[in-house]
Amino acid sequence: FKGSMDAHEVSSLREEVTAVLAVAKPQDQVVVRLESPGGVVHGYGLAASQLQRLREKQIPLTVAVDKVAASGGYMMACVADKIVAAPFSIIGSIGVVAQIPNFNRFLKSKEIDIELHTAGQYKRTLTLLGENTEEGRQKFREDLNETHHLFKDFVHRMRPALDIDQVATGEHWYGTQAQEKGLVDEVGTSDDLLLNLMEGRELVGVRFTQRKRLLDRFTNSAAESADRLLLRWLQRGQKPLL
Numbered sequence: 001f002k003g004s005m006d007a008h009e010v011s012s013l014r015e016e017v018t019a020v021l022a023v024a025k026p027q028d029q030v031v032v033r034l035e036s037p038g039g040v041v042h043g044y045g046l047a048a049s050q051l052q053r054l055r056e057k058q059i060p061l062t063v064a065v066d067k068v069a070a071s072g073g074y075m076m077a078c079v080a081d082k083i084v085a086a087p088f089s090i091i092g093s094i095g096v097v098a099q100i101p102n103f104n105r106f107l108k109s110k111e112i113d114i115e116l117h118t119a120g121q122y123k124r125t126l127t128l129l130g131e132n133t134e135e136g137r138q139k140f141r142e143d144l145n146e147t148h149h150l151f152k153d154f155v156h157r158m159r160p161a162l163d164i165d166q167v168a169t170g171e172h173w174y175g176t177q178a179q180e181k182g183l184v185d186e187v188g189t190s191d192d193l194l195l196n197l198m199e200g201r202e203l204v205g206v207r208f209t210q211r212k213r214l215l216d217r218f219t220n221s222a223a224e225s226a227d228r229l230l231l232r233w234l235q236r237g238q239k240p241l242l
Contacts, residue, residue, distance in 0.1 A: 001013055001032055001033070001034050001035070001036065001047070001076070002035045002036065003034075003035070003036030003037075003038075003039065003044070003047065003072070003073060003076075004036075004039060005038075005039035005040065005241070006039055006040055006043055007036075007039050007040060007043025007044050007046070007047050007072065008043070009047075010043060010046050010047040010050060012207075012208040012209075013047060013050050013051075013208075014050050015208035016206050016207065016208050017050050017051070017053050017054060019206055019208070020054065020059070020206060021053065021054070021057060021059075024057070024059055028059060029059065029060035029061070029062065030054055030059055030060070030061050030062070031061075031062045031063075031064060031190075031193065031194065031197065032051065032061065032062070032063050032064070032080070033064050033066070033190050034063050034064065034065055034069050034073060034076060034077055035065070035066065035067050035068055035069070035073070036068065036069060036070070036072060036073030036076065037068050037070045037071065037073060037090075037093075038070050038071025038072035038073050038074075038075075038093065038241060038242045039071075039072050039241055039242065040072075040241060040242070041072070041096075041147060041240055041241070041242050043072070044071075044072030044073070044075050044076060044242050045075070047072070047075075047076050048075045048076045048078075048079050048154070051063075051076055051079040051080070052079050055079055055080075055081070060081050060082075061079065061080045061081050061082075062080055062081065062082045062083075062084060062193070063076070063077045063079075063080035063082075063083050063084070064084045064085075064189075064190035064193050064194075065077060065083065065084070065085040065086065065089045065091065065175070065184070065190075066086045066089060066189055066190050067086070067089055067090070068089060068090040068091075069083075069085070069089070069090075069091055070090050070091065070092060070093035070172050071093040071094070071095065071241070071242040072241075072242035074091060074092055074093065074094060074155070074183070075151065075154065075155065075242060077091075077184075078154075078155050078158040078159050079158055082185045082186065083183070083184040083185050083186075084184065084185065084186045084187070084188050084190070084193050085175035085178055085179070085184040085186075085187060085188075086175050086187070086188065086189050086190075087174065087175045087176050087187055088174050088175060089174065089175045089178075090172050090173075090174065091172060091173055091174070091175060091177075091178035091183050091184055092167060092171060092172040092173050092178060092181075092183055093170060093171065093172040094151060094152065094155055094164075094167060094168040094169070094170065095148060095151075095168070095169065095170025095171075095242075096144050096147045096148045096151065096240045096241065096242060097170075097240065097241050098140070098144060098240040098241060100126050100127075100128065101128065102126075102127070102128060102129075102132055103128060103129055104127075104129060104130060104131045104132070107129060114129045114130050116129075116130040122136075122139050124136075125137070125139045125140040125143070126140050143240070144240050147240050147242075148168070151168070151242060152164050152168040155168065159182070159183075161182055162181075162182050162183070163181075163182070166181070167181050167182075167183060175187050
């Protein structure tokens, strides 16, 4: 799983997990190679839930991290029964961040008025174009803190031995340091992990791919690129990121 900011790869992960669950035998186990610096809360929450499906069926799950499993990426990793991380992989970043530019003063200087109408006291706390209030800022901060609490509780539930207050500061650590903190279980590469598992076992790779016509590949790629650019802009301003 190589995750982007919007975690759209979860659609393939869902199919892959379903395929494994359909054919898994009692002695089988699953290894997921994970690389992600995190992204939107709802996307990575769903991705973690997909991995939980394996855990709920008592299929041993190992997550291998060669480069990075930070923030939302670590939310996914912590679901595993065992986490193996390369020595210099980046692990942790259990925190939430959101930033939003505001163009209200610029628009006023150009004598451009913005009207924003909402129903519901907190339908829009901070805006790109309107004039933000201290009440809105306070509510936005409260929402960030609430999301952080949910993140912390989830990680602690998955790895109860962690000193969650010590590691849920938004900091990240390298693999060897992360092992000392209890964020990972072993230090090593996914290559060595798989080589060791090959002894006396058969390894089967599972990957979901959807066939597309050549024309669809070009048109979809251009449309998706534009959509993702817009999505990143909007989400950075309106949605907290893990």
